[in-house]
Amino acid sequence: ELKVEQNPLFLSMQEGKNYTIYCNYSTTSDRLYWYRQDPGKSLESLFVLLSNGAVKQEGRLMASLDTKARLSTLHITAAVHDLSATYFCAVSGNYQLIWGAGTKLIIKP
Amino acid sequence: EAGVAQSPRYKIIEKRQSVAFWCNPISGHATLYWYQQILGQGPKLLIQFQNNGVVDDSQLPKDRFSAERLKGVDSTLKIQPAKLEDSAVYLCASSRTSGTTDTQYFGPGTRLTVL
Numbered sequence: 001e002l003k004v005e006q007n008p009l010f011l012s013m014q015e016g017k018n019y020t021i022y023c024n025y026s027t028t029s030d031r032l033y034w035y036r037q038d039p040g041k042s043l044e045s046l047f048v049l050l051s052n053g054a055v056k057q058e059g060r061l062m063a064s065l066d067t068k069a070r071l072s073t074l075h076i077t078a079a080v081h082d083l084s085a086t087y088f089c090a091v092s093g094n095y096q097l098i099w100g101a102g103t104k105l106i107i108k109p
Numbered sequence: 110e111a112g113v114a115q116s117p118r119y120k121i122i123e124k125r126q127s128v129a130f131w132c133n134p135i136s137g138h139a140t141l142y143w144y145q146q147i148l149g150q151g152p153k154l155l156i157q158f159q160n161n162g163v164v165d166d167s168q169l170p171k172d173r174f175s176a177e178r179l180k181g182v183d184s185t186l187k188i189q190p191a192k193l194e195d196s197a198v199y200l201c202a203s204s205r206t207s208g209t210t211d212t213q214y215f216g217p218g219t220r221l222t223v224l
C-alpha cells in the first residue's frame with residue numbers, strides 16, 4: 001500500500017529565509033504532484049515531477065524528485081508572506097493519487 | 110477556460126438528514142473525481158468517473174453515499190443519512206484523461222457541517 005508522508009506538518013518562518021518541505025513515499029511511483037491550498041480555498045496545481053532527478057521552478061518555489069530515495073522536496077527561497085499556504089504532495093499509485101497530510105506554512109513579515 | 114464549478118459552497122444540516130452536492134467539470138475533461146477533505150488532512154478519494162462510468166469507488170461508504178455522472182458531464186454526490194463524521198469539505202476535480210497521467214483541477218469545494 002502506497003503511503004505518503006510530509007514533514008514538517010507545520011512551519012512558521014520569517015520573510016527572507018529559505019526552507020525545505022519533504023515528501024516521502026513508500027513504493028515506486030511514476031509521478032508526483034505538488035499542490036497549494038490557501039485557507040478556505042481549493043487546491044491549485046504547482047508542479048508535476050515525472051522522472052528521477054526532475055527539477056521544476058516557479059518563482060521562489062523549486063521542486064525536485066529523487067525516485068530512488070522515494071523523496072521529493074519543495075524548496076522555498078527568500079520566503080515572502082504571499083507564500084503562506086498549505087502545501088500538499090500527491091503521489092501517483094494504482095490509478096489514483098495518494099495525498100500527504102499537508103504542510104501548513106506561515107511566513108511572518 | 111472556465112474552471113470546475115461546485116455548489117453549494119456551504120451547507121449545514123443535522124445528522125440523519127440528506128444532502129446533495131453538484132459539480133460541473135472543465136469542458137472536455139473525461140474524468141471526474143469526488144474527494145473528501147477533513148480539516149487538517151489531505152484529500153481522500155471517494156469516487157472516480159471516466160465519462161459516465163465508475164472507475165474507482167472503493168473508498169465510498171456505499172451504505173450512505175451515492176454518486177452519479179449523467180451524460181458524462183455534471184455529477185452529483187449524495188449523503189443519506191448524514192453522520193457527524195461526514196463534516197468535511199467535499200472537493201470535485203476533473204482531468205482530461207483517467208488515472209494519474211494528467212493534472213487534476215479542483216473546484217472551490219463544498220463545506221459540509223453536520224450538527
